[in-house]
Amino acid sequence: MEPEATASPRPTLAAVAARAGVSVSTASLVFSGAGPVAVATRDRVLAAATALEYGGPDPTARSLRRGRSGVIAVITEDRLTDAFRDPMNLAFLDGVAQAFGDERTGLLVIPLAAESGVDLSAPPMDAAILLGCSLDLSSSVEVLRRRRIPIVAVEAEPFEGVLLIDIDNRAASRRGAQYLFELGHRRVATVTLALDATRTAGPLTLEREAAATGNTTRQRLAGLREVYPEATGWSTSGSYRADGYAAGVALLDRPDRPTAIVAQSDLLALGVLRAAEDLGIGVPRELSILGFDGVRLDEAAPHEFTTLAQPAVEKGEAAAAAVFAALAGERPEPVLLHSELRVGTTTSVAPR
C-alpha cells in the first residue's frame, strides 16, 4: 500500500509548520500575509504545504478566531423558484454580489418558506438581508437580533433594530395613478401582488385589503387609493404572467370594465395585456395598462409598458453597502430609493 493511498485527513497548519521546521505562528503569518516573513522561510512553508496538499487555513477555525465567517445571508420568504423567478430579486442579488466585489464574502441563500423549519440560529452568517419578507418578521428578526448581527430588510415595514432599504412604492404608485388620472381615466382597476403568505387569488375586498401583510403590495395599493379610492381590483398569488392573465380576464370580461388597469408588476401587466388581446380589447386605445418595476420584457413587443421603473441593482448595492458599514462598526442610515415613471406604449387618453 502506497503511503499516498492512505486515507489522509485534512492536514493542519501545525503539520505544515512541523514539516517546514518553523513554529505554527510563523506558518500562520505566511498564509494570512500579516507580519514580515523571510523569503526563505515563506518558501519552505509553502513547499511543505504543497507536499502535504494543505488547502489553506481551515475556514471554520479562522472564522472562530477572527469573529467573522465571511458569509452574508439572504433570506427570502418563498421557495427559491418563486423568489428568483422575479427578475427584480435577481437583479437585486446581482447588485449585492457585485458590491461584494473583492471582499471575500459568500451569499448564503435561505428560503424561509412557511413551515420549512429552518433555524436561523444555526447557519453561520455575519449579517442578514431580508428580501421580500413580510409576515413573520418579528420572530425571524428576534432570532437574528439575539445573534447580535446586523439586519437589513428590503421593502419591509419599519422594525426596530432593522435597517431599511426602501423604495418609494407608495409615492411611485400615486404618481402612476396621477398620470392615468390626467389622461382622463376614471374607471380604474388594479392587479396586485400577493396580499399575504397564503397567496390567495381573488377579487379585492375591503376585508382582504385591510388584512394584507405584504408590505410592497400594501404600499402600492395605498398610493393608488390616494388617487382612486374606489378602484376595484384582483389579487394574485404571485408575479407571473399567468396570474396576470387570469386577473385580466376577471376584470375585463364584463360590461362595466375599467378603462385602465394598474398592475403591480410588469409580469402581471404582461398577463393583462394578453388577456386584453384575447378579449379583443385594444391597447392602449380601449385600455391603458400601467406596469411596475421596469423590467424590459421583449415578450411584450411591439408594446413597451408604461411602468414605474425601480433601480433594482442599486437596491442590492445599497443593501450590501449597508451591511459592510454595519460590520465596520458604523451606524448606516436607512436608504430610500426612487422609482421613475417610464412612459411606454400601453397608456393613452381614456376612451370617451
Place this chain on the structure above:
Amino acid sequence: MEPEATASPRPTLAAVAARAGVSVSTASLVFSGAGPVAVATRDRVLAAATALEYGGPDPTARSLRRGRSGVIAVITEDRLTDAFRDPMNLAFLDGVAQAFGDERTGLLVIPLAAESGVDLSAPPMDAAILLGCSLDLSSSVEVLRRRRIPIVAVEAEPFEGVLLIDIDNRAASRRGAQYLFELGHRRVATVTLALDATRTAGPLTLEREAAATGNTTRQRLAGLREVYPEATGWSTSGSYRADGYAAGVALLDRPDRPTAIVAQSDLLALGVLRAAEDLGIGVPRELSILGFDGVRLDEAAPHEFTTLAQPAVEKGEAAAAAVFAALAGERPEPVLLHSELRVGTTTSVAPR
C-alpha cells in the same frame, strides 16, 4: 445610562452557565440535547439564556468542534442573473433545497465569474456542487480537493475525484434528431447554447465546434451530428429568447433555409419561433422546431414545443442525495438521468 443600553457583546455559553450556576458542559448539554439533564437544571439554564438574550451556541465555534459547517456550496460559472435566469437551474436548486428538508443545511451560492477573484478556499462549506461549470474545472476542483470535501458536478466532463450527476444529453439529442429524420427532414440547422466562456455568438464552424468547452453544448451537438453530420448552425451567447431570435433570423432569412431547427433550449426555441413568425414562415408546416429542457412556456401559446424534457428537480435531489451520502462516509455512485421526447405542436412532416 441604563444597564441595558450598554453595548452588549454576544454572551457566551460560559456566561449563561455562570448565571445559571452550572458548568459549561451542562449548559452545553441543554442546548445540544445530548445527554440527560435534570428538568430543574434545564429550566435554570434556559432562564439564564433568556435573561442574557443568549442566541444559542455560536455556529462558528460549534462548526469547528463538530467539523461540519452545515453549508453546501453551489458554484456557478455565470453571474447570478445569468445562472438563475435559466429555469432549469432554478428547478435544480429547488430540488436541492427540497432534498435538504430538515437537515440544517444552508446553500452558499458562489458565482465563479471569470476574473471575479473569488477564492474557493475561504468560504465555509462541507461540500460543493458545481453547476454548469465547464472551463476551469481543473483549477477550481484542485482547490476544493485540497479541502478534502466531496465535490459533485452536474452535467460536466468526467473528472477524477468529482462525482457526476449527468443527463443523457447526447442520446436525447440523437433521439430528437432521429425523430426529425423520420418526419422526413433532411435540411436541418441547430441553435446552440454558448460554446465556451467567451459566449461569442455566430455561425457554427468546424474550428469553433472543435474548440467548444461547454459540456452540455457539446454533448447535444454530438448527438445531433450522429444523425445530421452536415447540419449547419448558429451559436448563441446564452439561453435567452432574444439570442434565439437572432439565431433564427440568421438561419431562416435565406433562400436555402432549413426545414427544421434544433434549439438547445426551449427559450432559444421560443426565439426561433418568433423569428419564423416575423419572417412569415409557418410553424410547423414550413418549419419544425425542436426544443430542449421541457420548460413549459406559456408564452409560446398556442404552441407547445416538441422538446426533450429533462427531470431538473430530480437532478437537484440527486445532487443533494449524493452530497449527503458522501458526507456520511459512503461512496455514492454517479447518477445518469434520462430525458424524454415530448411531442408538441412545433414539429411535423417535412414540407416537400
Place this chain on the structure above:
DNA sequence: CGTTTCGATCGAATCGATTCGAGTACGCTA
C-alpha cells in the same frame, strides 16, 4: 564601541463551543 532599532521568529493565550471520562449522590436490590 555601546546602544537603539528593526526584522524575523516563537510561545502561549484565546476564540466558543463539544465531548469523553470521571465523580457524586441517591435509591434499589440482595
Place this chain on the structure above:
DNA sequence: TAGCGTACTCGAATCGATTCGATCGAAACG
C-alpha cells in the same frame, strides 16, 4: 448493610487557527 446501577453534573482536553508580547541577532546610528 454492603454492593451496584442510574441519573446527573463537572473538569479538562480538543477542534485549528490568529495574534499579542517577548526574544534574539544583526544592522544602523551617534
